[in-house]
Amino acid sequence: MDWREVAVTVSSDGEEAVADLFYQLGCTGVSIEDPEVLLNYIESGEWDYHSFGEVKLTGTSVVKGYFAEDDELGEKLGKLDLGVQELLKRSPDWVIQTKGLTLKEVDWETAWKAYFKPVRIGKHILVKPTWEQAELLPGDIVIELDPGMAFGTGTHPTTTLCLKTMEGIIKPGQTVFDLGTGSGILAVAAAKLGAKVEAVDLDSVAIKVAQENVDLNGVHDRVRVARGDLGTVLTGQADVVIANIIADVILILLPDLKRILHPNGEFLASGIIDNRADEVEEAIEGAGLEIIERILDSGWILFRARWANRESV
Template sequence: MNWREIAVTVSSAGEEAVADLFYQLGCPGVSVEDPELLQSYVESGNWDYHDFGEIALTGTSVVKGYICEDHELQPKLRQLDEGLKELLQRFPEWVLQVKGLTVQEEDWATSWKAYFKPVRIGRHFLIKPSWEEVTPLPEDIILELDPGMAFGTGTHATTSLCLETLEETVKPDMRIFDLGTGSGILAIAAAKLGAQVEAIDLDSVAVKVAQENVELNQVADRISVRQGDLGTVLQGQADLVVANIIADVILMLIPDLKRIMKEDGEFLASGIIGHRSSDVEAGLGEHGLEVLEKKEDSGWVLLRARWQRASL
């Protein structure tokens, strides 16, 4: 199968907005090459293992999305073009350049690996790419990962916010639903904290990658990975429902929480770009949920919510 790689060079301030456009198109893979973020990780000490040499700061980022070259390609390209034009109208000072080329699956699945290094998230998580060697500390919880073409390496703010919050909230033997599991990183993290996890995704590639990562981390006894949507896959109710997707999809999921989340359960919603946070907060309130916590990182937002006591 061929994929169209669309590379958008944009002023650093527009990185999240362009990434959100790709997510709205349903791209199963989005990557961001941000020199400033790369340098910040190197300087912070979060990356124990790296060899990038001197990093040139350009004031721009390159956001890449991958779209299948099928019958939906042209409509999606038109939608992307319209979204980019709207951004330029709102922010005429931004640099915005677009390039596209056709790539094979194997090229896409390996080209970004130079940028995926071992990284520490939260107090104990050490994310280890499967092809890298590390020397863990005694208290480290290792998440070994080969994301392939599935979103979720832990280095993006949306995923790291979820990992940090899972570390704070997951208790042994909790039942967790991971909606839109991607690479399976959040499900694996929750399982290593002692939870039982049901991970689902609509995308067959993501399901395959997630299952492989589950087996790589030896947590298959605590995680089931299935393809499908809420209505056809999930039965019963969870103590914690996690959705690291995008705002529009989260808004569509909220009405189903009554069926799949316990009365004393909690909902973690991430993948929300900053300017859409108020929409999601309003949607939660309309369906009887209250926001317990709001976390922000690099223009992205995570919301932790539970049922309002009066609504039970």
């Protein structure tokens, strides 16, 4: 199948709003190219194996979405155009430019492989693409990954924030719910840390890729992958609920937490751009939780929270 890559260049403040447009249209993959995030990682030394040349801060980001070239493509592109025009009405100072091109499925796979290299995260986690070799150290928790057409390679700050935090809090025998699993990277990590995991996503492509990565890592006995609305296909309660999504979806799922999060459990909310952080923090506290940690990386926020009044939950 051929795919249409639609790239929207937008002022950095609008990258999450544009990404949300793609998600609302059922886009099977969304990526954000933010020069500021890239520069921060290069300067930190974490991406020293890449050769990007000079990175210039432009004040804009490029948000890319990928659509199957099927009978619904024209309708989806029309809705995307209307959504972009509505954003311009609300924020006339934003710069927004849109362009599109057709990709063969093999082009997509090649694009991932060109930029995805082994990366160490936290103390012991090593995320390694299936086609790369890496030197292992004692105690390494190796996550083999083929992201395919699902978000989540481990290199974006929203994912690294989750992995670093998970490494410190997830204990063997716990139950973890991974909401919006994408490539399944967080579900696999939780399983390799000893947890039993329920991983859910709305997107059929993500479910396929996540299951493949679960099988690839040999954790199929500890991870169940299911398709459905975030939080509604789950039964029981988790010791840790992880939502590495976007601010708007996190706000929607908060009412479900009383049903799916154990009274002594913890909630990890990531994927939150810093200009939405106060709004999300207020909503989390309004849902009856208290913020334990607020962690920032390259303009992205992770909230670690637990029930404020655990006896009454």
